[in-house]
Amino acid sequence: MNAKTFVRLCLLPLVVVTLAFFLLPMIRLVITGASGPLGINAYAAILFEPRYRTTLINTVVLAAATTAATLIIATIAGLFLQRHRFPGRAVLVAMLTFPLAFPGVVVGFMIILLAGRQGLIGDITLPLLGEKLVFAYSIEGLFLGYLYFSIPRVILTIMASAEKLDPSLEEAARALGAGPWRVHRDVILPALGPAFVASGAIAFATAMGAFGTAFTLATNIDVLPMLIYTEFTLSANIAMAAALSAGLGLVAWAILALARSFGGSTVAAAG
Amino acid sequence: MRARVIFFSQFAFTVLVAAFLIVPAVLSMAAGVTTNYFRGIRSGFTLQWVIQVWELYADTIARSFVVALLTLAVTLVVGVPAAYALHVRGGRLSRAIEEIITLPLAIPGLAIALALLLSYGTFSDFRRSSLFIVAGHVVFTLPFMVRSVMAIFSSIDVKTLDESASSLGAAPWRRFRDVIVPNALPGILAGSLMVVTLSLGEFNLTWMLHTPLTKTLPVGLADSYASMRLEVASAYTLVFFVMIIPLLVAMQIFADSGGRKGARK
Numbered sequence: 001m002n003a004k005t006f007v008r009l010c011l012l013p014l015v016v017v018t019l020a021f022f023l024l025p026m027i028r029l030v031i032t033g034a035s036g037p038l039g040i041n042a043y044a045a046i047l048f049e050p051r052y053r054t055t056l057i058n059t060v061v062l063a064a065a066t067t068a069a070t071l072i073i074a075t076i077a078g079l080f081l082q083r084h085r086f087p088g089r090a091v092l093v094a095m096l097t098f099p100l101a102f103p104g105v106v107v108g109f110m111i112i113l114l115a116g117r118q119g120l121i122g123d124i125t126l127p128l129l130g131e132k133l134v135f136a137y138s139i140e141g142l143f144l145g146y147l148y149f150s151i152p153r154v155i156l157t158i159m160a161s162a163e164k165l166d167p168s169l170e171e172a173a174r175a176l177g178a179g180p181w182r183v184h185r186d187v188i189l190p191a192l193g194p195a196f197v198a199s200g201a202i203a204f205a206t207a208m209g210a211f212g213t214a215f216t217l218a219t220n221i222d223v224l225p226m227l228i229y230t231e232f233t234l235s236a237n238i239a240m241a242a243a244l245s246a247g248l249g250l251v252a253w254a255i256l257a258l259a260r261s262f263g264g265s266t267v268a269a270a271g
Numbered sequence: 272m273r274a275r276v277i278f279f280s281q282f283a284f285t286v287l288v289a290a291f292l293i294v295p296a297v298l299s300m301a302a303g304v305t306t307n308y309f310r311g312i313r314s315g316f317t318l319q320w321v322i323q324v325w326e327l328y329a330d331t332i333a334r335s336f337v338v339a340l341l342t343l344a345v346t347l348v349v350g351v352p353a354a355y356a357l358h359v360r361g362g363r364l365s366r367a368i369e370e371i372i373t374l375p376l377a378i379p380g381l382a383i384a385l386a387l388l389l390s391y392g393t394f395s396d397f398r399r400s401s402l403f404i405v406a407g408h409v410v411f412t413l414p415f416m417v418r419s420v421m422a423i424f425s426s427i428d429v430k431t432l433d434e435s436a437s438s439l440g441a442a443p444w445r446r447f448r449d450v451i452v453p454n455a456l457p458g459i460l461a462g463s464l465m466v467v468t469l470s471l472g473e474f475n476l477t478w479m480l481h482t483p484l485t486k487t488l489p490v491g492l493a494d495s496y497a498s499m500r501l502e503v504a505s506a507y508t509l510v511f512f513v514m515i516i517p518l519l520v521a522m523q524i525f526a527d528s529g530g531r532k533g534a535r536k
Contacts, residue, residue, distance in 0.1 A: 010447070014368070026386045080282065100519070101468050105474050118501060152292070211380065211474075249379060249383075252378060
């Protein structure tokens with residue numbers, strides 16, 4: 001056997017597995033999406049049918065809010081941890097990255113323990129406000145859940161990127177008389193731009209498609225993954241479920257591709 | 272003075288964020304071994320919930336391990352040779368293939384699961400077996416294996432190794448087995464840890480693909496969150512933590528040593 005044939009043979013299992021279990025099924029999904037009573041217009045219905053549009057807007061707003069809040073929180077904490085060495089720092093970093101491998105359902109349960117009916121926040125607010133603050137099962141709870149799984153990923157990206165910053169630029173700015181605020185605004189934050197784009201895109205795409213957390217907190221939260229799930233299981237509206245998930249897949253992919261074209265590399269996400 | 276105020280406020284903020292992430296995890300571990308969570312730790316320490324979880328859900332835990340190991344086996348057999356081929360070939364086609372196999376990272380699991388259901392839902396024997404879940408997990412984890420192995424190939428000089436083995440008369444298969452694989456071992460190991468960890472925790476695909484007879488651990492978790500008392504749900508979560516924490520620690524140690532190697536390069 002010559003070397004070329006061997007290399008081709010090495011590639012064969014990958015091509016077969018990818019075609020059989022990913023590429024062809026995805027094509028089938030897109031076709032099924034156009035095969036319901038609405039035909040190809042099912043894809044347009046995502047944008048124009050009020051019920052779907054409301055859900056889409058909710059999902060996008062929630063994902064955007066998650067992304068913005070995560071970026072702010074992770075930048076403050078990430079920069080702090082990258083610039084200071086103090087006892088206990090390693091423990092803090094470990095605590096902040098520990099939830100990386102939590103599945104969405106577990107994140108949902110963490111939010112129930114914080115803000116659910118027997119939750120910690122309720123226990124704290126009962127003596128303070130005279131009532132239990134319970135918001136785990138609402139859109140605020142979902143927001144908190146999305147923060148929970150986005151923060152570790154974004155902090156890691158920002159710390160890695162801050163480590164590579166050229167300290168001489170900062171020193172130069174300081175020597176020229178810039179205060180800490182201006183150094184941050186004009187030197188550090190712009191240099192972290194690619195990291196913001198890359199990790200923000202992941203946070204956004206993950207929040208758009210995250211199912212497990214919404215499923216655990218569930219009941220009446222109106223977001224795209226829950227809509228797909230109910231269309232598929234409860235209403236047996238398979239064509240619309242297919243159209244919605246194909247649309248969701250396309251959006252998530254487009255955001256990540258766009259972010260990558262800005263030059264940031266991506267850390268894998270699993271919501 | 273001002274610098275100290277800034278330092279301490281940033282420190283306090285960071286501690287607060289860490290508390291947000293860690294406190295609920297600690298609460299859940301505590302709740303899993305507390306007699307009555309509503310009455311608090313004072314009600315006493317017990318293993319009854321953990322035992323109950325074992326009685327109710329031992330099959331899901333075992334199945335999750337089987338699924339994870341099968342997924343690992345498939346990603347090794349498919350992913351390692353493919354990473355080698357993609358690296359050696361290079362060129363536009365290889366990049367396109369790499370691009371396609373990394374798509375499942377961007378596309379939500381729900382969409383992939385629906386696609387699999389639409390395509391294989393009628394093959395009832397396959398659909399009812401755990402292998403259907405393995406298929407989903409393979410699609411989802413394969414890019415991690417391929418990327419992790421390819422990352423090693425780009426840091427060692429595979430071509431020279433390959434050529435010198437070839438000039439000594441080794442056939443392609445023997446070069447792959449005796450030269451390429453041993454050199455790629457760190458990447459294969461890192462990829463394997465990732466694949467097993469992801470497979471053990473995978474919910475989005477699995478929830479759609481499972482049947483009542485093929486429940487995995489995360490599916491059981493969702494089940495217990497919906498229908499069991501808080502202590503049982505917590506004990507089950509505790510079991511999950513105990514399973515994945517060693518994997519996470521191993522991954523961290525690995526990343527640290529790998530990172531240092533990378534920095535030296």
